[in-house]
Amino acid sequence: KKELMSGKRLRLYCGFDPSADSLHIGNAIQVNKMSQFQELGHEVIFLVGDFTGMIGDPTDKAAARKKLNRKEVLENSKHYQEQASAYLDFEGSNKALVKYNSEWSDKVSFKDLIEICSNFTVQQMIQRDMFQERIKKEKPIYLHEFLYPVAQGYDSVAMDVDLEVGGNDQMFNMLAGRDLQKAINNKEKYVITHKLIADDEGNKMGKSEGNAVFLSAKPKDIYGIIMSWSDGVIGIGLELCTKLPWDEIKKDQETLKQNKVNPRDLKMKLAFEITKQVHGENKAKEAQDNFIKTIQRKEIPDEINELKPSVYDIMTVLVEAKAVSSKSEGRRVIAQGGVKINKEKISDLDIVLKAGDIVQKGKVFFVKIK
RNA sequence: GGGUCGAUUGCAGAGUGGUCAAAUGCUCGAGACUGUAAAUCUCGCGGUUUAUACCUUCGUAGGUUCGAAUCCUACUCGGCCCA
Numbered sequence: 001k002k003e004l005m006s007g008k009r010l011r012l013y014c015g016f017d018p019s020a021d022s023l024h025i026g027n028a029i030q031v032n033k034m035s036q037f038q039e040l041g042h043e044v045i046f047l048v049g050d051f052t053g054m055i056g057d058p059t060d061k062a063a064a065r066k067k068l069n070r071k072e073v074l075e076n077s078k079h080y081q082e083q084a085s086a087y088l089d090f091e092g093s094n095k096a097l098v099k100y101n102s103e104w105s106d107k108v109s110f111k112d113l114i115e116i117c118s119n120f121t122v123q124q125m126i127q128r129d130m131f132q133e134r135i136k137k138e139k140p141i142y143l144h145e146f147l148y149p150v151a152q153g154y155d156s157v158a159m160d161v162d163l164e165v166g167g168n169d170q171m172f173n174m175l176a177g178r179d180l181q182k183a184i185n186n187k188e189k190y191v192i193t194h195k196l197i198a199d200d201e202g203n204k205m206g207k208s209e210g211n212a213v214f215l216s217a218k219p220k221d222i223y224g225i226i227m228s229w230s231d232g233v234i235g236i237g238l239e240l241c242t243k244l245p246w247d248e249i250k251k252d253q254e255t256l257k258q259n260k261v262n263p264r265d266l267k268m269k270l271a272f273e274i275t276k277q278v279h280g281e282n283k284a285k286e287a288q289d290n291f292i293k294t295i296q297r298k299e300i301p302d303e304i305n306e307l308k309p310s311v312y313d314i315m316t317v318l319v320e321a322k323a324v325s326s327k328s329e330g331r332r333v334i335a336q337g338g339v340k341i342n343k344e345k346i347s348d349l350d351i352v353l354k355a356g357d358i359v360q361k362g363k364v365f366f367v368k369i370k
Numbered sequence: 371g372g373g374u375c376g377a378u379u380g381c382a383g384a385g386u387g388g389u390c391a392a393a394u395g396c397u398c399g400a401g402a403c404u405g406u407a408a409a410u411c412u413c414g415c416g417g418u419u420u421a422u423a424c425c426u427u428c429g430u431a432g433g434u435u436c437g438a439a440u441c442c443u444a445c446u447c448g449g450c451c452c453a
Contacts, residue, residue, distance in 0.1 A: 138375095138449050224406065231407050264405040295406050315419080329399080332414055338400040349420075362399075363406055 012037055012163035013045035015101070015155060017053040018076040022216035023083045025274070026167065026197060029240040031087040033165050033194055034096070038089060044096040045159060046084060048077040051105035052151045073100075083215040086278045087243075104158040105151055117150060119183045120176065125149075128172060153177035157184050168193040197233055197240055219279045223287035224295070224364065226271035231263045234270055242273040300343070300358055301366060308370040314339070314351045314359070317369065323361040338362055 004010070014030045016023065023031070031046075038044045050073040081090060081098055088096045108116070125131065125146045134141050149172060156164060156177030164174045174191040181189040213225050229237070235253040238244060252269070255261050268288065276284035294301040309317045318330040318339070330339075337345050340360040341353065353359070357369045 140448065228406050231405095234407095262405070263407070267405085267407075291406085313419090324399090326417060327419080328417060329415080331420095333400055336400045336413060362401095 009042055010037070010162040011043040011045065011160070012165060013047050013099075013155070013159060013161050014165040015047040015049045015052065015152065016080060017049045018073045018080065019053055020214075021076050021079055022214040023080055024215065025213035025241060027084075028087065028215060028274075028278075029194055029197065030165055030167070031084045032241060032243070033192070035087045035089070035243075037163075037165075038094060038096060041094060042163075043094070044088065045161070046081065046088065046090075046096050046098045047155060047159075048073070048080065048098065048100045049152075049155075050077070050100045051102040052148060052155075079216060083278070086215065099159065101151075101155050101158070105154060108154070113147075113150075116154060116180065116184075117147075119180055120146075120150065122146075149173040149176035150180075153180040156181045156189050160185060160187070162187075162189060164189065164191045166191065166193060167196050169196060194240060195236060197236055213274070215278050219275050219283040219287035220290045220301075222278060223271045223275045223284070223291055226274060227267060227291065227295075229267070231267065234263060234267050237270045238266075238273070242270070242277060244273060295363070300360075304358065304366045304368040306368045306370045309353075312353045312369070314341070314346070314353060315349065317353055317359060317367070318361065321359070321365075321367040323359070323365050323367065333361060 012034065014034055016027055016030075034044050034046070050070075053073075077098070077100070084090075084096075090096050090098070126135070126141075131141055133139075152173045153176035157180050161181075164177060166174050171191070171193055174193070178189045178191060181187055213222050215222075217225070226237070235256055238249045238252055242249075252266055256263060256266055268291075271291075272284050272288055275287050279287075290301055293299045305321075307317065307321050309320050314334070315327050315330050318324045318333075319327060324330040324333055331349060333339055334346060334349060337347070338361060339346055341351065342358055343360075353369050355369050359367050359369065
């Protein structure tokens with residue numbers, strides 16, 4: 001805090017794994033946080049973790065990540081920058097820099113690596129919860145997984161940063177950077193963690209939970225997914241993902257707590273603000289109108305994807321429109337009343353469609369026959 | 371290298387010769403109720419032109435058997451212990 005207040009221009013960064021072709025809302029929080037620093041005149045680095053991404057962060061203990069080649073990484077990160085620009089400024093006088101950590105990590109020799117690793121102990125590593133968990137369950141822990149925090153930590157050294165931004169699940173990895181920076185450059189590096197977007201039960205909103213918001217998504221989808229979030233995230237969502245003034249957020253959180261408003265209304269505000277941030281105000285309005293119309297009033301949306309099926313029977317249409325993954329599934333869904341044609345629930349499996357018919361599956365899936 | 375245990379449908383995890391497309395929980399999908407919230411409830415969750423049917427699936431490849439996820443052999447991969 002002292003250094004922050006000193007007026008010194010700090011160099012800070014946040015890393016992003018290029019594992020998907022789009023940033024998601026969780027990344028948006030980080031980008032948003034960085035943008036606040038940028039506005040205060042600090043130097044901001046948007047780091048693409050093309051090297052660390054290859055290792056795969058064990059923090060989410062899912063299966064090994066897909067390895068990407070150079071070209072894919074560049075492709076992905078191009079989208080990243082574009083999406084991040086919804087919050088961050090990559091143009092102006094204090095523009096954010098984009099860097100790739102393979103730039104320096106590729107060059108680290110085995111000898112260097114050993115040197116770097118000597119700053120950490122095995123005990124530090126295995127003390128982490130998810131490793132303890134795996135030890136208890138007799139699941140494998142691979143040696144290279146220990147290197148993830150090391151590699152991430154080395155980024156701090158290579159860029160000689162003062163500050164790193166990340167989710168509070170990244171605390172460990174970021175502190176590794178702090179230790180290294182101290183040991184190698186003899187400099188204090190600070191870390192700022194933000195809360196993760198999660199509801200009261202601690203369920204995260206993310207990829208693995210199936211309700212992730214990708215910034216590449218269409219306005220109406222972003223809006224819709226946010227509306228399906230649980231109520232518990234409204235307050236924190238406003239706080240982390242929007243650029244609304246702090247006072248207003250506080251006030252909203254307060255009224256929410258006292259049950260003075262229908263949480264839905266505030267959630268609509270949240271959905272609107274995020275959509276606006278990503279796609280602009282006009283698109284956000286359209287998305288909101290669309291939502292009110294199709295979901296709240298259960299009307300058929302204005303814009304529907306069209307499909308020219310190879311055969312015009314309902315089964316083929318459902319499969320080809322990717323509404324269901326197989327004909328068996330289509331049969332089940334129809335049997336349970338999940339398919340409507342022109343607003344009429346159907347039960348007949350052999351219905352033949354004609355051009356202009358509108359098929360609906362579930363609440364949100366629409367397709368128009370061409 | 372030796373010993374030992376293991377690999378099952380998205381995940382976890384039962385099943386150890388026919389009753390197995392394979393328990394159960396979670397996830398997921400549809401429906402009811404709603405605010406596309408949560409909670410709750412119902413149904414479903416390998417595939418196939420209707421199915422008391424067939425096909426594919428229980429790490430891989432062979433074998434035994436009327437019949438194998440289950441038994442045998444080899445291989446691959448992994449955990450643990452010993453070295």
